[in-house]
Amino acid sequence: MSGISRGRYVVRFAESEADVRAAQALRYKAFIQASGAQAGGVRADGIEADDFDEACTHVLVEEAASGRLVCCFRLLTLADGGEINRSYAAQYYELSGLSSFDAPMVEMGRFCVDPACHDPDIPRIAWAALTRFVDDNGVRMLFGCSSFKGTETEAYRDAFALLKERHLGPKRFLPKVKAPNVFRFAQRLRREPDARRAQQGMPPLLRSYLLMGGWVSDHAVVDRDLNTLHVFTGLDVAAIPPARKRLLRAVVG
Template sequence: MAGRDDRGALAALPVSGVLLEKGSYRARLALGADDVLAAQRLRARCFATGTVDQDQFDADCLHVLIECRSSGALAGCFRLMLLESGQELSQSYSSQFYDLSRLVGFSGRMLELGRFCLDPGVLDADVLRLAWGAVTSMVDRQGVALLFGCSSFAGTSPEAYIEAFALLQHRHLAPPLRRPGLKVAEARSFTDLLQGRSAQQKPDLKQAQAQLPPLLRSYLAMGGWVSDHVVVDAALNTCHVFTGLEVTAIPAARKRLLRGVAEPL
């Protein structure tokens, strides 16, 4: 479903709504209100926000469901908002929390990936793999140049993820000309969080990797970058960092793997 004038984008999508089928799962677009409601209920379970998680951005997004092919059970979901360029960034969910003025001049198409949820009871790695295959399919279909969104850590205590933030500051900050600025009061800079550490202290890589959420690990493995601060979002019981991934920066080997998943059997 899409509330904006996305006829051009939607025209390139499969009429059936099915983006990808592999193994036991399929990724498909939500085709009506019942599908969107199912995604909102899964989001509520994952974020502990009540019976339904919904906001004003849902109407402007494409919703993708990852479901079991045999039973139809929902294993995961996410939503996508297509922007023609950085001039449209003010319409995005992320712009509520981050000053994205350094990205306004970005001329290529952008895709915001949000509300990424996996059913806590589903431990099959193929679900995450299929989700990224579906995202890859959308990126290629729509000629997207920049993928972005908020990567969430569970809970509202950034101190629980010190090693992860040390790693992000050490290796994965956005380039200065792309770096999001502070916008909300409920934010903590990495520098502030790491005040007690010496400049020579390196992050504990094993702990850092364990603390990073799977979605963010995937972004970083493809060359993604993050804001230099974390936003505490009490409404969703999370803290998150802005994450960007320029498609041209993805290593060739990683692109081949992603497109291998994205190709239909």
């Protein structure tokens, strides 16, 4: 991951327990303090952590001059779909449709940017770093959970209607319901989406997936621990438009 930089920022893998704790502290700041959530993995020392952290590769985006951590995410690499039940998402979605996927997969999770930082170069370099990882490891499927803030669905009706209309996953891969509390938007919504309101309500991470050809589950999980609604999100790397691949690879050089 060394050598990836853009503007004021550099990207590297976490190399120590202190690096991982810095990422967990940023996650606490972004997911808990900013939303008022009460996640089960929150500790008294301001750390948001879970059992998946140990198995993941943690990626850090830092200010080059100061070393300040401004963005982080974690990656869980699977040899193929036969390992899909090792994933974080498998706690919430029944993923047997992906079990026959016969190439390397990566789950991206806990993606967050410091709430005080609004520089668009930060998510750009994060995606560029992810592109490098995908290329270097022959990854064919990228997946994860994309979260909407809060657990009330009404504000996101147009966004969910747009997901139903344009972005549902292939039937052979589509996750089945597993979580006890879900919003079955593909079944329940009978409305034409207002495109402007839909885009306003779409989380930035999910917009990025969709621009690259990503797809979503037909239902959202209501996660009261993290005070979010989230949809399973998949991206076949081969489906990414060539122009977008060129843009991402231009950042990594």
